[in-house]
Amino acid sequence: MKGKVEAAPISVEPGDPILLVGTTKGAFLLRSRPERRAWDIGGPHFPGLSVYAMAFDDRAGRRRLWAAPKSEHFGAELVCSDDFGASWQRPETPSIRFPAETEASLANIWQIAPGGAAEPDVLHCGVEPAALFTSRDAGRTWALNEPLWNHPHRSKWTPGGGGLCLHTILPGERLAVAVSTGGVYRSDDGGSSWAPRNRGISVYFLPEKEPEFGQCVHKVVRDRRKPQRMYLQHHFGVYRSDDGGDAWRNIGSGLPSDFGFAMAIHPRDPETIWILPLEADEFRCTPQARLRVYRTRDGGRSWEAMTRGLPQRLAYETVLRDAMCVDELDPVGVYFGTRSGKLYASRDEGRSWRAIAEGLPPITCVKAARAPGRARSRASARRPASRGRRRAA
């Protein structure tokens, strides 16, 4: 077809760090070596379609990329690739579908989350209208979580700026989700029942200042090894919980703004998180036109601005809720993408940054992963094939 855009694949070797980048006009994949000095970029996959959710599933011997391309005309669907985007498996009939009795139709997929370590074939998806779908066969078939769908609060949830979506899933024994706007809900029985977990989160947009639910939660993160420790970015307010979400306390003191969307937690240190404050309520750009990531290393008692390598004037940037992430290397790599299409990376836990891609479409999600297998030493590493590959930085 004339004018058709062919996606350029990347060639990935065992141990390579990978970035999955969703944008409003398609998805991009980046790969680097463990030193993370330079990145190759491939894409766009699904050109013209928005991609709000991506994930990598390396459990049970898999190396499967998941993505949720959405056509404004023909709907959203879940697709996967077992060859790092060289080909995509697209079900003839979309696998995530609301049952007839719900009278609902899928508008978008906002989150794809592999299950916990003890459930290697479980995958979850958070969708719009706000609902949770779960697969127990590694993504082949999906079912609506009916207890959450039938929760008596659901009819009172209201859409935020992005629609009424379930955008955050924290899998495991204490399965937690976040809905904008509805708040945090947690299930302690594998999804059979749900209870709101919003105590202490105050709102300005409802008459009741600390309601049981209705909070506009933007992102929640949880420490993997100490799961009672959670952090939450609210519409206004940055919060911490030490009891798995039973109660929250504000830790936003010292920030230029306590509004924001994105949040990431250190994979090995529950005291360290990164956020990217935005000026609110209508503006939603970086305060003082300075692009600053804020990091705490003491659980929110203090914050430091991380600015080296980031523009500090005329930087009216917005970073969306899934557009920041960390990798699991040491030191930890931190990544974020902006609505203006810039992708930044730090390979020293935020101390310094550089743009590894610019000029992408508006970035909606950034996820870090690592190709399964042991990385070869730099000396023995053969350069990957260069078909369609472009050097990003």
Place this chain on the structure above:
Amino acid sequence: MAVRVVLASYLAAFADEERRIELPARPETVRAALESLGRIYPGVRARILTEQGHLRPHVNVFVEDESIRFLEGLSTPLPAECEISILPAVSGG
């Protein structure tokens, strides 16, 4: 000619790359035509209609030159011989 469906290129990917499909039976309405098409190519149906059977808001269906939005929607009756075009609306940014 019986009833023929002309697909947008995006949809042809779910119809063995066919863009012009002659329906085997004589459907009496647009909905019946889309159901008949869906029996041959379920993937096409899933992208035209939501899981609740509603026409997606940015998909336009024409019977000959007339949009069914200005006729009787999916209940629009079909003549014995006609062409149904399924096209994306001009929208987006």
